[in-house]
Structures are given as structure tokens and as C-alpha cells.
Amino acid sequence: MLDVPQTVRVTGDERAAIHRRVDDVDAESRGESGAGRPVPEAYVWCQSRYEHVARASWLVLLPFALINLAHWMLPAAGGHVRAIRLYGLLVRLTALTLTVLLVAASCEVVLDLAAWQCAGSRVCAQEHSWLRFLSPVGSAGGWWSQPGRRLVMAALAPAAFIGLLWWLSCRTWSAYESQQPVPRSAGSDDDNDHGSALSRPGFWYGQRLVARLRAAHVAAGFLTVAAAVGTSAGRYDRASGHRAGLEVLSWVFDTALCVGAVVVLWVVCRRGRSEHRLDRQIDTLVMRYLPTAALVLLAAAMLYAGWSRPDWRSSGRMPGGAAFSIIAIVQCVFVIALGVVARLLYRSRPDPRTALRGLAGPAVALLACTLGAVLSGGMAQRAGDWLNNTDESIAGPPVLLTWQASAAPPLLLVLLAVFAWLAWRTRQVSRQERAHVESDYPGEIRDTVRTRRIASKRARAALIDRSPLVIGVASGGSLALCMAGLTGAFVTEKGPSEAAQGAGGLVQGTAEAAQALGSWLMVVGFLLFLAWSHHAYKGQAGRRTITVLDMGTFWPRAAHPLAPPCYAERAVPDVAWRITTWSQTTGGRLALSAHGQGSVLVAAAICQLSPSLRRRVALQTYGSPLERLYGRWFPAHFGPASLTALHGSVQGWRNLYRLTDPVGGPIRLAGDHGPAVDRAPLVDPLALGRTAQHPLPAPILGNVGYQTDPAFAEEEAKLLAGLRPAVTPRSASALPAAAPGGDARTGPPQPPSPSA
Template sequence: MDAEPPVDAPGPAAAHDDRDPPVELRVHGVAGTPPELMLQLVPAVRTDRAEQPPDDDDGAITEWRQPPARPQLRAWSWGSLTSGRWYQAFYLVLLPFMLANLAGWALLASPDGGPPTGTDDHADRERPARGVRIRWCVLLVRLAALLVTTIFAFWTQLVVADLVAYQWLVRHAGWPGWTVGAGFAVTAGVLLAVVWLSRIRTRPTRRHVDPWAVWTDPAGRASLHHDQPPMWNSPGINVGLRRLHLSAALGAVALAGCWPSAGGWTTWRTAGLWCAVATLAAVAVLTCWISLADGEGPGSADPAGPPRALRGHGLPPVALVRHGTWPPAAAALALAAVATGGVDTAWVGAHPFLPALRGSALWLSLAVLVVAALVGVVQGRVVPAPGTPPRRRDLRRANAPSILLLAAAIGAALGAGIAEQVARLAGSTCSVGPCVVVGDTVGWMAIVFTSILAAVGLVVALCWLALRLVPRADGRRPPAAVALRSLTVRGSWLTALLGALGSLATVAGIAVALARGGLPPVSAVPVAVSATVVGTLILLTLGLLAAALRHRHVRTPVAIGVAVAVVAVAAVVVWALRSGRSWQVLGVPLPPSTFAEFSLVVAILLPTALVLRRMYAAVRSVAARRGVGVLWDVGTFWPRWFHPLAPPTYSDRAVTGLTDRIEDVEPGEVFVVAAHSQGSVIAGTALLAANPRTPVALLTFGSPWHHLYGEFFPGYFDTGATAALVDTLDRRWRNLYRDTDPIGGPVHDPAVDASALADPHLRIHSDYWLEPEYGVAVARLERAIRSAVQHPTPGPSERTGRPAREQTTPTTR
């Protein structure tokens, strides 16, 4: 869903007549394509060689012209919602939480509620209760999300309270024991800052509603083509879960701080321990209560009238969720901080680190693995639509559990990277021996992540090569881009592979730790394994470099220079691993002299450094934020019903804003929505919610509607949603795609899909409006609209009984 840098579009030639020209509203994809690019105001057009790329570096005399002026060409720009503010650069810290939230939307269990029945007012209709399966799936995902938050809290506590406060300041510098308590307070401050970061957002222009006034849980009930308004107007579930996550994080920090291992002040420590246990128990009970209840409210708030409280059926009281968990969590944290003042000098000298934090990694890993496995079992399978053959090996049931494991792994990797670098920098101040110790857990994490990276990369490369060697029906071998697209057609196999490898590695690590009483030293890795992993990664890097240089048509001297440089770096790495020699650069061994150090650099330190560098660049540059914003454009489309600390969603403004724009179309006006990539998801969702006063049409190109969203979110982007959109538009929907596009694809409706476009210039996912078929599709949709205006047919609400869209007020989620 990359942003496409448009140049000149041929435009609908058939539209040049005496009638009013059609309004073509272009909706961009990810990365926030600037409006001036969508409107073709910047680039000139080459006229002498239309088949050549629009550049001027071939040494020939060229002829150019100004782009055509089309006042009816409009640009719908929504990219600033995810990359317009400086603080959005820090959303990278929230990446594990975003993935945990996506796992809930990737569940196979689709919403049980169908279209509302009856003929009375929409607010008074009966809605069927969500089923038992979807309730348990929602509960399990939310419990896994709590574990991901706990992992973040423990890594924060390890860095601040253990490495810095205890090991460096208390043991090495001789500061008093209460410094560790101050470290607990700083850890709590970091957690509060993360909660604050997840809350701030650009405020909607409409009236703000108290989020606690809409206390419902629409998870597992609302969908795109029926009862969509709760998706954009259910703030209560987000603020309620946010309060529970904060309490759970503070309770976990207090529990580790009060664990009876340091002696002294037993009364304070015991009281704090019980307060922490009570906090975690209350959070677990309330999470179960919310998730297993019916959760549906009597209706939606009327934005034109006074706000009224909405209470979901069976949900716990608002006051209990709002104020029932944070007081014991705060008390437990205060008691833990006070208890550290009794740590004596003898105990400090005998313990190089706080033992409770080291033991938590094993049990958290086991808990995440068990909950993820339960998610895969409980969610069931996909029921194929009537007339659709079932998939023989449907791996989509692995998406939700695999994404949960990936969220936990990324959170642990970010924490491990920061912890390792802090330990190296702090250890450089010690003259004799290391004064800050992280432990072998980080080293083994790095080795496992590096090995999984090598294995997945090797499998993908072999599959891609196999697809390149298999001839097509015409006897020719598919190009590289076509082979790549074949890998993404059913991309669930990749998440299933990641989940399987991660589960096997976690199970093996837990078994070894329990059998031995701890992990073995990282030097125990066999030489054959380390050599295979390092060699595989070097070969994959060279292959990716060669493919990138060939795709970008880099000149031969430049390509040779880059290749020689990469080979030289690889040779230096191999030499360092064989000789055991390296140099310290900011505490990091470069080149790494052992396999453990190599894994640490590849899987932990380098990604962490790139994340921090990208955050720094994104604070200063909008362009850099757009690059990072690709993650949020895709991941924050969904409301935060499963992990409330994910970055704020933008769809409550983008979807409802585009819906209002469509409903503002004047009767008789010819209006075509032309949406690219992620914009097609926004446009399709908005059209499902809109009730325009005149017929409109939709043109999608490079759309992941079915290709990716139908694969990873089958409970929402299913055949029912596609059929509903086709019916809403009365078949005024045209979809363009290329067989080289790894992101866009068909929607599998013969009335919608055109034939796959040829791609002789390897434009892949961009520049669809340069193709002649684009102008033809716009002209065809224009004729369909004019015909519908002249010969009106019953609207979708009259044909299907679907009620008019109820206006909603975007609120903070």
C-alpha cells in the first residue's frame, strides 16, 4: 500500500462534452501522498516518448508539456491524521500494542449480529447477543494483550530499577537502598507517559462526548455492512480497558518489587505484595466480566440532542472499572518503593541483580504461549460462503495467535535492545569487571530471533525461486514481481510459519530452563548452527541487494561498487567471527567476534538503533513521519477494542468524514470516488455507511480489499461485505489491479473486476492512473451514473431494508 507519486493521467476522454464534467475524488494510500501530487500540480509531462519513464537523464533532447488543468479533479487527503504531528514519531514505542490489537480483529469468529430487524427506529431495534465462541475469543485476546503490557512494564522496570538504580547506582556507586524505590517511581512515570502518548490525538471538529457515557462493548458484534456506527463511536470500552491495563502494569511492577527476596521491612513488603496480588486479580476479574458479558447498549447517542448515558447489558458498573483498580495498584507501588529502603549492604553485595525480574521472563513467555494456543483452538474455522469452495489448507486460523506471539516478541526485543545498550554504556564506567549485568536471557533471545529470521528468509527465497522456475500457461516463466505476488496471494502461510517457529523456540527454551534450572551459556551453541545461520543471512543480504539494484535500474558501475562494499563488509564479519577480534563502538562490538554478539547486533541492537534513529528523524521531519506512518496507516484503521494502548485510530475521522462528503453530493452531480490501496479500504467502508442523495460510483486500483484484508481479517472483509458494497453501489464499482502488484488484487466479483493490467514498465503498485484502462474505467462509471440518474432504481435501503445511516459523533478512543 505504498504511496504512488502520480504524474500525468490520461483522464476520461469520453467525458469531454457539453454536460457537467464528473467530479473525480482521489483518495490516496499509505504514507500520506501530498494533495499536489494527487492533483498532478508538480510534475511536467514528457510528450516525445510516452512509453519512457518521465525522467530527463538519458542524454537526449526531450519535449515536455504542462499537466492538463482539471478543476473537477479533487484530492481527499487523510495522511495528516497519522503523520501530521511531531508526537506521532513516538508511536514506534506502541508497535507491540498495535499488533496485539490487530490480533483481535484477525480472529476468524465473525460478528454474530446480523442486520437489525423490524421497521421501527434504529435506536430501538433488537440486536442479537454475541455468541459464546466470540466472547471467549475476545477474552483470550484481551488477556494476551494484558500480558504484552506486562512484558513492556517488566522490561521498563529492568532497565530503570534494576540496571540503572540497583546495579549501577546502589552496587557500583554506593547510593542508598531507597534509590531502587525511586527507580520504581520512575518506572511508573514511564508507564504513565505511554498511556498519555496513546491518548493524545488531533481533536475532532465535532462536539466531544464524555467517553464514560458510552459504556458498551461492541467487540464481536459490529461489522462493516451492518451496525457499523458503533465501530466509530464506542469510546467507553477503550477508556475502560486503558484503566485496567495501567493498573495491571503498575501492579506487576509492584509485585516484582515486593517479592520476598531482599529481606528487611517484612511488614511493608508483605502488605505491598498483597496489594499487588489484589490489583492483578481485580483486573483479571473485570476483564473477564467485560468480555464475557453481552455488552450491547440500547442504541447510539444522538449528536443533535443532549448526551445520554449508554450502558451495555451485563457490564460491570462504570465506577468499579474507573476507580476500582488503580488505588490498590498505587498503594502496592508505594509500599514496594518504601520496602527497598530496608535492603541491607550484605544482601546487596551478594546479589548482582534483582532476582524477581529475571524469573518473570520464563513465566510470561509460558503464559503468552498458552493463551495464543487457546486463541487458535477456540476461534474455530472459516465457514465458506454459499457457492464458494472451502480452502483445503486454511491457515488463516494461525493469524491471530501468530500476531500475538509477534507482538510479545517485538516488545521483548525492543526492551532487550535498550537494556543491553544501557548495560554496555553503564559498564564502560567500571574500571574492573562489568558492574551492570543483563543476563543470558537477552543473548538467547537474540540467537533465537536471528535463527528464525534466517529460517524464514531462506524459506521465502526458496519459494520465490520455485515460483520463478514454474512456467505459466503460455510456457513463459513469470517475472520476479509476479512470483512475489504469488507469495502474498494467501499470506497467512507466512504468519503461520512465524508462529510455528516462534512456538517451537519458546517451548524448547522453557523446557531447557525448567530442566536445568536456568538457561545455559550462549557459548553452548554448536559451531555448525552458528555458521549456517550467519552464512544464510549473508547470502540473503546479497540476494536482496541484487534484486533491489536490478529493480531500480541502477547503473552498472554504481551497482558494482555497492556489491563490492557489501561483500567486503561480509568478509570482515566472517574474519571477526573466526579470529575473535573486534572493536568497541559505544559499547557495541564491531564487527562482532562471536555468534552471540553477531545475533545481538542483528536482532536486538541494530533494530533498536534504527527505531530510535527513525523516531529522532520523524520528530524533525514530516517526510520521515510519513515513512513511519505507513505502519499506522495500516495498523490503526481498527478501533482499539483489544489493546487500548495502541496508537489512536484515524478511521473514526477518515471514514466518517468521507461518508459525510459522499452524502453532501448534490442530486444529479456525477461523482466518482477513485481510491488507491489503503484509500480503497477507507472509501469502501465509507460507502457502506453512506446514504447519498444521488447515485455515486467507486473506482479502486491496487486495492487490498480481498487480497490482504480478506486474508487477514476474514471476519469483516468477507464475501458479505463485498456483496453489500456491490449492492449499495448498484454495481457501479470498477477495480483495477496488476498481476505484478503484491498488495492490490481482484475482489472476486465479475461485475467489479477488470482483467489484470499489463505492466511492461514494472510500475508494480504505483502510477495506476498512467494506464489507459484508468481513463476508460472513469468514463464507464460516469456513463453508469448518468444512466442511473435518468432511470432511477430503488436505493439500497429500499432494496434490502437497510436503514439510513445513523449520524455518529467521532470521539476519543
């Protein structure tokens, strides 16, 4: 970023730091800033390879990340405070059902399929030797052979998984959410709202809400495991009636379970985000005692289920399979209600550029629920097929999970059809672009092969503008398949292959193929996504190809506390602190230069400044997704009103983009603001063929290499010149803002020396 082999860390730590060139470390004290030369700095976050790998690993919990994104896809609306609060509440409740669903799915695999069904079956236990010590036959009636004790042993796995997520969330919470933003004095112009929630004092400080939600979700996970263990024993005690004491304990346990569920719901519904003020309070009672109480109840359930019941035998499926149907119905109700609220908010301030006409949040929430359901069904079906082998010795997972696993192949076919149409459309656009490419290089020798390559690059770069179509089709298909799965499970009470028997060879074969492929697709898809996400963070080139990974970790955890941690809650305060303290110390002005995702970071940091400081800042963005992605998908925070207010609050703003860039695009401000911000698209490559200035073929750069374009230096010089006249005769330096998607630099122009 600084274009030198050696740099010095001015401030920061191993996670995020500000660097300067070696010769510029003490530029202010030497008075060199008075010579009119900008002093560049670079802000770099997440420098270690470990941080990149850790972020990629978190994205395995993709349903949690998607439901968190749905919270921030709120349509832009004036007023309607109650509707906005209802929107946030519905998203938080949907997120809670996702946690319960995935924990219940893990219980289904470990407790029901392995410990209850397979270990209780002579044939299955003989096939899998690692389960023989739990089997009444294989262990000759050993201590662990009773069903309750088998469930206690199996429950340790999902409980340990919840504990791991709890620990990871606490660890990242202390590293990100606990970073305090720049303090503001009450009654000053710092309280002037920028027209966006991004300017509010508590926007990037959500430790109270994250702590509450983490306690609620962890408690819900432990309660789910406790219900799976304790209710099975309770049903047996109430049905047998052999011991009155155990029957009473079953009712006490069920009552405690219901009370715990009500408390969890109250904690989730009671409080949303506190953005209008810096809320440093922590709900200690909730944060410490709610998960502990749920863990104690789980331990009590294990003791209760482990009590000796010699006559108890496990057969068929474990009780409680209807819970998956209840969760699916509740999720559908929440998503439909979310769509109604989102549509009402969108109609109050419609914008044709908004993705899916305001329904982006409900669509992404539906995708999160669908992905959770398909992942649960695929995981359970794969485990059932593996344990069952070909002996048909166990009943397998609940019918609904089998239907959900079978939904993966049809949904994949729908997406493949959409991608095929996009490929055809891209080819059509590429042909149309060839004439435009030749007109961009007047006077050069025509090169058909080169022209086709450039036109194809432009057409493929435009695919990201059709992402709402893909999300819309995927969410619509998901809803249809969800309804079909619920209908099939309730009407037939059989899996797809059993329900299709007698309907003809083709229908039955298709149903059997979908059921078999569904479980394998989940395994293969999980491994591919894990490898893909890790590869994306190996370097900038890989990460630019999947900007959605940075989008998923940019927003604070407002809906799901177990989503990937928000790096911006560290990076935005870092940049805002540096701008504020440096400006107050030197009295200088700043030119911030940001690329890709860095432009989003810098825009958010500028919103956190006081109005007086914003007027001392000039902004240069290039390859920026501010409007192309964030403005369309997150209109309440980066919509036209917010970006127009940002332009009006800074000294100057210029944006560079290329038609071959698959990420960056124009800012598209209305009226006179548009030409003032957006420069005409840069020509890429710089030459069509071989010229005197480019004797070798110039590369097609796309999202990289903006600094090598002559227009970059031209626009940078204009911004610096615009800052100089009003600068006071005090030393100034440059502040760069580096960002995830590419480099981000800031450098303020130096004022003229006092003698000048």
C-alpha cells in the same frame, strides 16, 4: 489528486479536509451541476509532516500493534457469539501480558541490573561513574546507598515511561476515538445490517473500551513497577524479622498488590467492544481512579522501600526473576487457546482464501509475544553485557531472558531460509512469465531485456500473496524456540553459553555466538525499524512499499490501548458525514474513486451509510488491497460475504489492477459478481517497446499512475453514465475519498438541467 495547482478547502481542519478546485467551490449555487459535468472533490487525511512522523514513531511499539491486529483477524463465522467473545477476551488478556512483560523488562534493566546489581558491586560501580553515588562503597555509605533507596531512584524511569504512554494515549484518544459517526434513527432502514460488522453504528466509535483498557494497562504498568520495588523490601523484612511493623506493612502491601491485579483483570474481562449501538458512556470511575490508585500504591511502595534499613545489602539477582517464566507460560496458554477457538470458528464457514486457514490471528498474536520476549531479552542482555563488561562482577539478567535473547539469531536464520526460497521461487515464476508478457503485446517487436524486466516485476509483485507462508513459518519457529527457551531455563538454570560448556567446541561456540548476537541484533533491529518506518512516511512512494504500516493503524484499538492510534476512526466518519450531508442537501448522486488504502477507507464508509444512500453511490477502485490483503487476513470484515454485499448495495463497482502491482489485486467475487466488478488486468507498461503512440519507452508503473491508463477514463465514464438516468433534477456534485495509500477522489455526475 485534483490535477490543479490551486485548491480550496471546503471543510475540515489541518488533520483532514475536503478540497475542491477553485472554480468549483460554489458549483451548486451557480447551477453548473445541471450541465452534466461532474464536480470533483478530494478528501485528504494526515496532511502534515508531523502527523506522518508521529504515526511512524508509534510503530516502535510493534508488539502492541500486532496484538491489536490479531483481534481483527477473526475468521468469518455465522453465529457462535460466545466463541467470538471468548476470542476477543483471550486477545485482550494476551495484550495485557505484553504490557506487563515490557514494563517488567524495563524494570529488569533499570532496577535490577543497574541499581541492584551494578550499583551494589564495587567493581561495576567503579567502572560506571554515573552509578557511584548509589554505591555503598563509592559514596562512603551515602543516603542513596541502601538497596531500597536505590530502587526508589531507579523506579522513576519506568514510571515516567508509563506516564508518557498514558499521556500519548489520552492525546490521540481525543483526536481519533472521540469523533462521532453519522447518527442513525432507531427503527429506520439505517439499522439494516450490511452483512458485516463494519455497518454497525458503534464500530468506529470505541472510546469507552479504549478508555477502560487504557486505565487497566496503565494501572498494570504502575503495579508492575510497584511490585519490583516493594516486594524486594518485603522479602528482606520478613526474612530478617528485625521490625515487626515493617513486616506487617509488607503483608499489607502484598495484599494491596493482589487486589489491584484482580481489579485490573476484572476491568479487562468485563467489557468488550460495543458495536451494535453508539455507546457514548464513559466509565469515569475506572478511567480516573484505577490508574490513580495504582500510582498511589507505587508511591506507597517507594516510601516503604525507602525506609532506612542499614543492614540490607544487595547481592546476586533481585528477587522476582521467575515472573518472566510465568508470563511466558501464560502467553503460550493464551495463544494455544486462541488457536483452538479460531479453528472452531473457521470450520463453521471455511474459505480456502483465508490466510493460514483461520489461524492468522493466533499466529500474529504469537509473533507479538515472541517479539516482546525477544525485545525484552535482547534489551536486558545488552544492558547486562554493557554493565558487566569483562569483569564478571554482576550476575546479569534472569536465565530465561538470556535464552530469549539467544533465540533471535536462530529465528533470523529460519526467516533467511524462507526468504532465500522465495527468491528462488520468484526467479522461477519470472521465467515462466516471459511467455505471458510477450503474448500481452501482439504485433510488437520482441525485446528480451524489456521482457525480463516486466516478468521480474510481475513475479516480485506476487510475493505478497505468499505472506501467509512467511507468517506461518515465523510463528511456528517462534513457538518452537519459546518452548526450547523455557525448557533450557528450567532444566539447566543456566544461560546458553554456560549450559553448553563441556558439550564440545562447536556447540559451545555456537551457543556463545547466539547469546552475544542476540543482544546486538535487538539494538540494530530497533534502529533499522525506526529509520525504516520514518522513511516510509516521507512520501507516497515509500509508504506503498510497506502497506503493513497502514494496516496497523487502520483498525481501532480493540485489544491494546497503547497501540498506534486508528486514523480510520477519524477518516471513515469524515467521508460518511460528507456523503450523507451532501446527498441530503442536494439530492445528487456520487461516484467515489479510491486508490490503494483509500479503497479500504471508502468501502468502510459506504458500509456506514443507510441502504438508501448506498444505492446513490458508484464505486471505482484501483490498486486496491481490499481482497488481496484485507479479505484474506480479516475475513470477518472483508471476506467474500462482505464484499459481495458491498457490491450488491451500491449502484455500480469497477475495480482496476495490474499484474505488476505489489499491493492491489482483483476483488474475486464469486459467480456473475466477479466480472461485474473486476476488469481484466491492465497491461503494464502500455507498450513493450517503442511505438508510434509511445516513441519513448513507457514506464512500468506498478501501483501508481492508474489515471494515465485509457482504461481508467473508460471505466469512470461508464460509472458516471450509469448514475445519470435515475438522478433527480436537483444539483449534484462530486465527492472524492482520499486514502492513506494513494489518492482517493469522489465526484458525483451532475444531473441534466431542468430544461433538458
